[in-house]
Structure formats: structure tokens, C-alpha cells
Amino acid sequence: MRKVKIFPPQVWRNKETMYRLIAAKCTSCGNVMFPARDVCNKCGSTKVTKVRLSGKGTLISYTVNYQSLPGMEKVQPSYIGLIKLDEGIEIVAPLTDVDENLREGARVEATIRRIRADSTNGLIEYGVKFRLVENEPNR
Amino acid sequence: MEVVVSSYSMIRVDRYYEASLTELGLAAAKSIFENLKEKVEPDVVLIANSYSEKTANQVLLSSKIARALGFASPSFRVESGDSSGGASIYAAYKMIKSGSVKTVLIIGAEKLSDFPSSYLNEILLQNMEEEYESRVGILPQSYSALRMKIYMKKYGVDYDYFVNWPYLMHKYGSENPYAYLKFQVDKDAVKNSQLISEPLRLFDTAARADGAAAVLLASEDVAKKIGDSDVKVKDVSSSSGHLEMDGIPSLRGAFAKMGRPKFDYLEVHDSYSIQAALILEELGFTRGKSLEEIESVPVNFSGGLKSRGYPGGATGIYQLIEAAMQLSGEFPGRRAQGVEKALVVSTDDLGYSSFLTYLSR
Numbered sequence: 001m002r003k004v005k006i007f008p009p010q011v012w013r014n015k016e017t018m019y020r021l022i023a024a025k026c027t028s029c030g031n032v033m034f035p036a037r038d039v040c041n042k043c044g045s046t047k048v049t050k051v052r053l054s055g056k057g058t059l060i061s062y063t064v065n066y067q068s069l070p071g072m073e074k075v076q077p078s079y080i081g082l083i084k085l086d087e088g089i090e091i092v093a094p095l096t097d098v099d100e101n102l103r104e105g106a107r108v109e110a111t112i113r114r115i116r117a118d119s120t121n122g123l124i125e126y127g128v129k130f131r132l133v134e135n136e137p138n139r
Numbered sequence: 140m141e142v143v144v145s146s147y148s149m150i151r152v153d154r155y156y157e158a159s160l161t162e163l164g165l166a167a168a169k170s171i172f173e174n175l176k177e178k179v180e181p182d183v184v185l186i187a188n189s190y191s192e193k194t195a196n197q198v199l200l201s202s203k204i205a206r207a208l209g210f211a212s213p214s215f216r217v218e219s220g221d222s223s224g225g226a227s228i229y230a231a232y233k234m235i236k237s238g239s240v241k242t243v244l245i246i247g248a249e250k251l252s253d254f255p256s257s258y259l260n261e262i263l264l265q266n267m268e269e270e271y272e273s274r275v276g277i278l279p280q281s282y283s284a285l286r287m288k289i290y291m292k293k294y295g296v297d298y299d300y301f302v303n304w305p306y307l308m309h310k311y312g313s314e315n316p317y318a319y320l321k322f323q324v325d326k327d328a329v330k331n332s333q334l335i336s337e338p339l340r341l342f343d344t345a346a347r348a349d350g351a352a353a354v355l356l357a358s359e360d361v362a363k364k365i366g367d368s369d370v371k372v373k374d375v376s377s378s379s380g381h382l383e384m385d386g387i388p389s390l391r392g393a394f395a396k397m398g399r400p401k402f403d404y405l406e407v408h409d410s411y412s413i414q415a416a417l418i419l420e421e422l423g424f425t426r427g428k429s430l431e432e433i434e435s436v437p438v439n440f441s442g443g444l445k446s447r448g449y450p451g452g453a454t455g456i457y458q459l460i461e462a463a464m465q466l467s468g469e470f471p472g473r474r475a476q477g478v479e480k481a482l483v484v485s486t487d488d489l490g491y492s493s494f495l496t497y498l499s500r
Binding site: 062066 | 256257258260261264268270271272274275276277278280281282284285288289292333334335336337338339381384
């Protein structure tokens, strides 16, 4: 099996994206960008602020992926969703804890899961995946 | 000053376990210089290659290949993912049009069959955006599967709708001596092929393999001295864009900038069947019906990425040569009749970048 190498600075600098779901919002046109960027990719404005996403959204579509990647062999097949976040943007993200039939329109929420581990020193990289929300009152 | 496709050469897309990336590039370039009437040292050498750092542990590819050919020409590697081929043609055309450069040798070379599929997937993952998608392992194949599902829902078509594409590509490719998968497939074989990312199956993806193709673009005056080709690059166009689930904004932009020209032959980057549909629809085919209309204009008589094969950044150079050969009536496979204007669409795997090359006799 191919060795997986994790470089701590790459994981560390990505902490706002991966562990806090920080996005950017353009103060000129309202466009939301995840991962966050300093320039609006719709209108080009540099007046952009950081916002924390709720992590809640709706599953628009999904696919069951049978392709493997080094270090991710244990999660196979994997479920990948097209999710419309409540803040209005669409993202493609892995789904986790899938033990029932997925359906389009289901509510999902962000959670932290293991992504891969370094083959030599055991360092683990975590990241955001999405799971189904059982009951969501007062939406 | 017209830009002429002065000479070209390609090797069959295949698995070349015996040859290195550099050797593949040299093999394609060699026959170009054997066929010229006069000795030429190109003013610029461009190498179209997407993945050499991960596939061959190589950088400085362009300088190494130029030196191996005995040229002291300035050389650059053009990397724009799987659209590197189209990007290098764009750059070469603009250089010659500037008037300061007369000849540009472009060599597309890529090596993708040395690896097991999980490592190939790691290579392809580089196409996805770094901070999130690539770190959590969203492969372009899954992105395409989602596009397929969205398309099926939007237009009320089922999986069978997409089967026509690989079926036709293999039919065309079975006549192309340069094709990697030079065989026909029946529709059931497509429908029952291995699931990659549901509903996307093996035949909905394209056959990644090794390949190299080279083309010498020259200004009209030089082209007359060194060869007899009358195929010209009339225009190029390109745009960058965000990914959309149901369209390709970069291609929309590039085609509009070019003035939506008429064409009677097409080579398109069918990295996935859904990609072929989205490309055709950006070029004016009916949305939701494009794959039923593909017999109206000759498209991909090379067999496309599915049958000719998908040698990454070299793909766009194959496409250019195939379209040029249709124009000159020299294509060794299925030929379109009376081709006057050909359009080549080179995109990366999902279409962040699109490069258009418009050719005429």
C-alpha cells in the first residue's frame, strides 16, 4: 500500500476551513465563498468579511463512489453529496454515518471526522463531513 | 500573418512501460523534423504536460527535451491540467501573431499508465481545489457523477441517454490506428461496465494512458519554405470559469469571445460522457438532447478521449492534429467529407479552463 504522508503545516493552516467552517462573505454583493477568499469571486470586490457557516444544509443530490485513494481505503464505497448550505451556497462534500437510504431533500449537518492517517508517525488529519439530521425542530 | 499547422506527428496512445516521459516526447517530435524540407530550429519550444511532478518526478521538462533535440531555443512547460494542450496552442498562436516569433514547436507528452488506479486517483485529485475538496478526497469522477444526476433530473432522461456517446466513440475509434482502445463496444457492455461513482460507469469515463504528439506551428512565410501544409489556425480563444453543475462557464465565455463561429468538424474533450453533453450544449446543441443530435455534425472521428485515449495534457495536441488531418483529408481513420472549418475544444477534466482552436484550409 502506498505510504501516506501528512505535513502538519498544511493541516494547521487549514484549521478555519476544516474545523470551524469559516467562509467569506462579500459586503458588496453578498456572495458567500467556502473556503474563504480575500477577493469576491463574483464581483471582484476586496471588501470581504469572514462568516461562520451554520453547517446545516439540504442534500440536493449524492453519488456512491467506488474509487479509492491512498489512505482512504477504509471508507469505501464513500458517499459524496451536493449540499445546499442554509447560507445559500452549494458545496460538494463527503457524507458520513450513512446507514439508511439517502434521499434528495434530506437535511444534513456538518461534523468532524477522520480523513486519513500518516503511515509512519500516525498523525491523523480530521476534516468536515456531513451527516443526516434526524429531527430538526423549528427550522 | 497567417499561422500554419506546418507539420505534426503523434504516437499511438498506449501503455509504454519501456519508455520514459521524455522519451515519449522525443519520439513524437522526431518525425516532424524528418519530414521538413529545410532544417529548422524552432524559435520557441513548448511542452504541454500536466502531471510530470507526480508521474515522473520531473520538473524542467521543457529545457531537457529541447536540449535532447539539439535546440538552444527558449522553452517552457505549459501546465493547465488536462487542457495544457489547448493552452499551449493558444500561447503559440499569440506568439506567432505578435510577429516576434516565426516557429513554435509544441510537444504534448503525458505518462499515466505506470500506476495502480488509487495512485492515478491521487494524481487526478490535484485538479480539485486544495483547501477543501482535495483534502477530503472529492474526485473529479464523483463530481461528474453528480453532474450526471443533476442532468438526468433536469431533462428527465435516464442512464440510457448517455450510452450513445461511448458507443459512437468506440465505433469511430475502431477505425483510428492511433487509438488506444481500438475496438467497438455494444450498448450492453457500456451499461454493465464497472460502477465508478454511481451512476457513472467505466465507459462514461475516459481511458487515461500514455501518449505524445507534436506540432510545428509556423508563420505563413516560413511554412511555405519548409512544407506544403495549407491548414491554418484562424483563431484561438479561452476563458477561465467556476464549475457549474449544469454547464461550463469557461467554454461559454471562450465561444462567445470567438464570436460563436460556424464549424463543420468538431473535436471535443469528452473526459466523461456528461462532459461531452455539456460541451456540445455550450456550442449550441439542444440542452438535454445533445447526445441524440451528434450525428448532425461530425464529432470526434478520432474516437475521442474514450477510444483514442486520454493522455492528460497531451490530449489537446492530438485533437489539433486530428482536426488538421480532417481538413487536409489525410486522417487515417473515419473521414468527414468536405471539411472547411474545424473547431477543437480543449478543456481540463471538469472545465475550469477552456481553450478553443479554430482551423481552416
